[in-house]
Amino acid sequence: xxxxxxxxxxxxxxxxxxxxxxxxxxxxxxxxxxxxxxxxxxxxxxxxxxxxxxxxxxxxxxxxxxxxxxxxxxxxxxxxxxxxxxxxxxxxxxxxxxxxxxxxxxxxxxxxxxxxxxxxxxxxxxxxxxxxxxxxxxxxxxxxxxxxxxxxxxxxxxxxxxxxxxxxxxxxxxxxxxxxxxxxxxxxxxxxxxxxxxxxxxxxxxxxxxxxxxxxxxxxxxxxxxxxxxxxxxxxxxxxxxxxxxxxxxxxxxxxxxxxxxxxxxxxxxxxxxxxxxxxxxxxxxxxxxxxxxxxxxxxxxxxxxxxxxxxxxxxxxxxxxxxxxxxxxxxxxxxxxxxxxxxxxxxxxxxxxxxxxxxxxxxxxxxxxxxxxxxxxxxxxxxxxxxxxxxxxxxxxxxxxxxxxxx
Numbered sequence: 001x002x003x004x005x006x007x008x009x010x011x012x013x014x015x016x017x018x019x020x021x022x023x024x025x026x027x028x029x030x031x032x033x034x035x036x037x038x039x040x041x042x043x044x045x046x047x048x049x050x051x052x053x054x055x056x057x058x059x060x061x062x063x064x065x066x067x068x069x070x071x072x073x074x075x076x077x078x079x080x081x082x083x084x085x086x087x088x089x090x091x092x093x094x095x096x097x098x099x100x101x102x103x104x105x106x107x108x109x110x111x112x113x114x115x116x117x118x119x120x121x122x123x124x125x126x127x128x129x130x131x132x133x134x135x136x137x138x139x140x141x142x143x144x145x146x147x148x149x150x151x152x153x154x155x156x157x158x159x160x161x162x163x164x165x166x167x168x169x170x171x172x173x174x175x176x177x178x179x180x181x182x183x184x185x186x187x188x189x190x191x192x193x194x195x196x197x198x199x200x201x202x203x204x205x206x207x208x209x210x211x212x213x214x215x216x217x218x219x220x221x222x223x224x225x226x227x228x229x230x231x232x233x234x235x236x237x238x239x240x241x242x243x244x245x246x247x248x249x250x251x252x253x254x255x256x257x258x259x260x261x262x263x264x265x266x267x268x269x270x271x272x273x274x275x276x277x278x279x280x281x282x283x284x285x286x287x288x289x290x291x292x293x294x295x296x297x298x299x300x301x302x303x304x305x306x307x308x309x310x311x312x313x314x315x316x317x318x319x320x321x322x323x324x325x326x327x328x329x330x331x332x333x334x335x336x337x338x339x340x341x342x343x344x345x346x347x348x349x350x351x352x353x354x355x356x357x358x359x360x361x362x363x364x365x366x367x368x369x370x371x372x373x374x375x376x377x378x379x380x381x382x383x384x385x386x387x388x389x390x391x392x393x394x395x396x397x398x399x400x401x402x403x404x405x406x407x408x
Contacts, residue, residue: 171185296336
């Protein structure tokens with residue numbers, strides 16, 4: 001029998017029953033869209049990748065010449081250089097004048113000060129020693145502590161231990177006036193901001209690494225800590241982030257804190273591999289990565305102390321082959337002196353080649369205009385503004401610091 005056009009199965013305008021498969025697909029799509037919107041709203045987006053600083057073309061090795069006028073201007077208002085020479089602590093102007101002995105029988109590898117009264121603190125063969133204005137000195141407690149690094153500002157000092165004789169993270173915060181000491185869980189290297197009271201030190205994991213010292217593996221840390229006197233240090237750069245930025249197995253080999261305490265420069269890498277200087281804000285954000293020339297390792301990193309602006313200097317020296325474990329003063333290899341500007345991210349090579357042969361001491365001038373480098377050939381003064389290279393042949397010794405005249 002036939003069906004009429006109006007039969008319900010042929011003509012039915014009532015809503016059709018939803019199909020299970022189609023309903024599932026629509027629900028899945030709606031759920032995925034909602035989840036994506038929620039993820040974008042809740043999960044923070046990754047920050048911009050820190051810029052990689054391109055290594056500038058190396059400067060020509062300058063001919064060493066005495067520029068008396070430049071040296072005299074560098075001496076005015078900058079105070080004398082502090083040097084270790086022949087078992088004495090000495091000070092002398094950049095032009096070689098007014099040399100005097102600060103302390104006898106002191107083999108200093110680092111100094112803090114002097115203050116307005118002429119008192120300074122020196123790291124003397126592992127002993128933290130307060131040196132009075134008259135040259136007398138006494139050891140700061142505790143008696144059994146052997147230091148391998150020293151930093152500080154004013155009365156506060158941060159000493160890190162010699163890991164061959166003590167636990168690697170057994171550092172001390174010292175009061176140079178009272179002599180009181182407080183333990184702090186960090187190790188070498190250490191650094192201190194000139195103005196803000198912020199310090200930086202090295203944390204674990206600690207591993208023994210070959211290639212720093214001849215015939216032995218030495219402990220090196222894999223993270224960076226920052227803190228202030230009286231407070232527990234916090235992790236600024238952990239091992240995972242350090243190695244992600246500087247390569248597998250990277251360790252910390254140098255630290256420098258900008259005078260205002262806002263930036264920390266970290267020398268990171270591993271002997272036989274590439275080295276970088278990472279610039280990290282004290283909030284934890286990586287600002288820049290300065291890759292060094294192949295086979296070169298930082299011998300020193302330091303910030304200029306200049307009112308209103310600051311510049312990072314890096315002295316990178318050749319560590320290829322037998323140069324890897326040689327003492328700085330005995331290292332017959334070149335290198336280069338690089339400066340980097342946080343304001344615009346620009347970099348510049350101020351000196352390269354001959355001036356860096358056996359260079360063993362480095363310091364910014366107090367006015368931030370010049371960098372001084374010491375070597376057996378004398379002290380080289382490099383003016384940042386116009387890259388004028390000079391040497392003061394009367395000045396010999398290992399440069400430790402270039403404090404301001406009458407610095408607090």
